[in-house]
Amino acid sequence: MCVNTERPKPVVKVSPDQRVFRGETVTLTCDIQGGGNIQWTYSWFKDGDTHNPYRTTTTTVISFRADYVSDSVNKYSCRGERSDSQRSDISAAVTLTVSGLKPKPELTSDPAGAALTGNTVTLTCRMDPSTGWHFYWYKHTPNSETKKTETNSYRVKIDSVSDGGQYWCRAGRGKPLYYYYTQYSDALWVNVTVSPKAVVTVRPDERVFRGETVTLRCDIKWGGDTEWTYRWEIEGTNNWYRNSADRCTQECSTSGTDNQTHRNAVSWCSTQEWNISSVDHIHSGKYTCTGQKNTQCSQRSDAVTLNVSAEAQAAVRVSPQPWLTEGDSVTLICEVTGSSTGWTFSWFRDDDHLSDSSRGAGGSYTLSPAALQHTGVYTCRAERGRPAYYTNYSNTQPLWITGVSRSVSLVVSPSRSQHFSSDSLSLSCEDQSNSAGWTVRRYTDRNTQDCSKQTGSTCRIVSLSTSDTGVYWCQSESGEKRHPLNITVHDGDVILVSSVDPVIEGDTLTLHCLHRSTNSPILRADFYKDGSLIQNQTTGEMNITTVSKSHEGFYYCKTERGQSLHSWISVRGSGQIFVFNILSFLLAACPYLLSTIVLLFKCYRARVTSAEGQIKYAVTE
Structure with a gap:
């Protein structure tokens, strides 16, 4: 054993x-x-x-x-x-x-500089040796204990500026009856500043269109040269961003985070500017950003909602109206449906780019004064961003400018602006100097075309239909447009009979209603201008004896048998006729007038020369 x-x-x-x-x-x-x-x-x-x-x-x-x-x-x-x-x-x-000396711990903070509201500050109480101690934390006064921890660090939640001030710590260890405390640390000032709020801006706009380049920028107003890193959060219905290699893994402890609202949000660590080169519907969503420096974060920005729509569409409208007389002013307005930020505009007349499109940079293209050569069909297109993004071309908007005492006239038979369907119509271009070379053209249903049945300078329509409604004018071989007239074809039983040409100021304007079956004026009718009743059924005819510019507008009549379509009645000043006639006379007489002036000048010089010779002779004697 x-x-x-x-x-x-x-x-x-x-x-x-x-x-x-x-x-x-x-x-x-x-x-x-x-x-x-x-x-x-x-x-x-x-x-x-x-x-x-x-x-x-x-x-x-x-x-x-x-x-x-x-x-x-x-x-x-x-x-x-x-x-x-x-x-x-x-x-x-x-x-x-x-x-033999009672120990005194060292109190430090992280971050060491100013703390921002909405963040946390970590206080560290350093002891050597570090075994077996409990740590006690004090704020404002050394005897106001706020917290006891088993570790030498204490996280202070900075909810407001009042959470700043002086802090102390000390350590203690041992059994209750023989408990031992160190000295208090030196006071540590925790300086608190209100956290700046991040602001998200979007270029070119929060409402963008598929294919545009979008730049999101996070700005933080903060003094000094503080370097920030940025965290983007996106809340949307699509997960296009979830597969990005640039996903953020470091969370920033910001106050006021609504976990319910941001439960589907994804964080991105990124630079201050974030570019999306070609946006699509999947990029729609709410974007926020937060700035971070060291362990401190700014306040989260307000959410910016990025809406990505289908291709942008430009639309053009006219003010005050598309029928003008030479010398009037008119403005074409180009707008992008649902968006108004950052666009520049190009203008086209009859599909030709206008060299003075810069006049429409703000979306308005003004003709003042309007001239005959401005007649045509206008469209616009908008662009923005770099690289440039273009909208679709706008709808077409015709402008019709009528002149005074023109050498070329469009003669309509019967001479009125409204016609019944199934009736016949004749339109002829008459040139006082040369009738050859002019044809009748028309603009109907957004299309410009020659008259379907044309012989020489005359267009004949045997049986009118509503599709023949449009603007007709005379056009030369070189493309000049003269004397545009609006022709309306009505399927109903009543039309308004008025002058097909503009009315001269001071003249009498006569309107009456015509019935299809009788082809004669209706005795009782109501007459309207711009939607307001101006004459009730006292007679089937309305006369304005002295026309002025204020009588310009849209007219129609209404009877028991039906209502006519609207016709635009334009009024031009009599002074325009006078000035034009004077200019025409001077231009016609110019060769004779010039030769007469030359002869008179020569006679005058001869007489002056003779008189000077006689005076010189008298002085010599």
């Missing part, structure tokens, strides 16, 4: 640490490893003297105040003995170092 003669080996354990401070309570434990449950008596030895025990106890633990330690460095060991005279080995000595 073999007997194990190896003696157990005790180990000395120190609490709270092998480095303590004067006044702390120290606990030494003699742990005899492999000693079993046998009752031991413990001998304690100090500073290597193993012959004279420092203390003998029946328990494994001894405690004492470090104040009673005479030296700053002491070594302790222990040994166990049993009643059968069996002894353990003497433990290895442990060194207990005692400092």
